């Protein structure tokens with residue numbers, strides 16, 4: 640009988656996000672916000688935000704409407720300029736404008752609540768447009784990758800249809816494929832299932848869970864607590880432009896520390 644330890648000791652799983660030890664940072668810092676501040680006129684919408692997102696980490700952002708969650712995503716993608724502080728992606732600070740901004744912005748994929756597909760382009764064209772126009776890649780390479788991505792999100796057979804011919808869930812999966820086609824280092828999801836009929840929410844969350852399992856770095860604004868529990872390494876709770884609380888999903892949901900978080904959770908969980 641062999642006593643070889645390699646046969647009896649189970650290998651540690653590569654991405655074991657559902658077990659409690661998996662909530663440690665996954666890798667090197669990838670997105671780093673330092674003392675980020677932003678105003679809309681008199682409204683101080685982001686207040687001294689310090690946030691580090693590590694390679695392979697899945698961060699769920701929750702909080703009441705108007706707390707600054709979308710603005711936070713949009714500043715990471717430089718759709719909104721910040722007033723003070725710094726944002727770095729993979730060690731490089733985001734410039735205000737220019738060619739370098741376009742390149743760094745393509746490191747960040749974004750998926751919105753309203754799918755924002757081009758209505759007059761086919762599903763395949765929606766996915767190939769960025770790589771062809773922005774990255775100027777070769778058409779055959781781009782087409783092949785686009786078809787693979789559409790297969791991966793489960794809409795490969797819809798490639799030649801127009802967005803309006805697809806269900807909301809299918810359209811959102813196309814939007815995810817379109818973002819992935821730019822080969823981003825991090826994916827931002829801003830309430831990706833909020834505009835969907837209930838029966839379509841899971842098919843989108845399942846694609847996102849797969850992405851998380853494959854090691855994609857993700858920031859997800861969502862009120863889908865099941866997703867947060869099963870896929871997130873960390874939950875960030877925002878209120879009034881501040882990060883009020885951050886914790887593992889287990890700790891956050893069972894033991895919220897702030898009154899704001901407790902109040903918010905009691906509202907959404909008893910809805």
Ligand SMILES: Nc1ncnc2c1ncn2[C@@H]1O[C@H](COP(=O)(O)OP(=O)(O)O)[C@@H](O)[C@H]1O
Nearest residue numbers: 679682684702703704705706707708709710711
């Ligand atoms: N472009 C804008 N101009 C002025 N105010 C804005 C703009 N975008 C958002 N706001 C305001 O900033 C606050 C935060 O908005 P937002 O980031 O969308 O919050 P959330 O996504 O958490 O609901 C809200 O009070 C909103 O009305």
Ligand SMILES: [Mg+2]
Nearest residue numbers: 708709710829
């Ligand atoms: Mg929002």
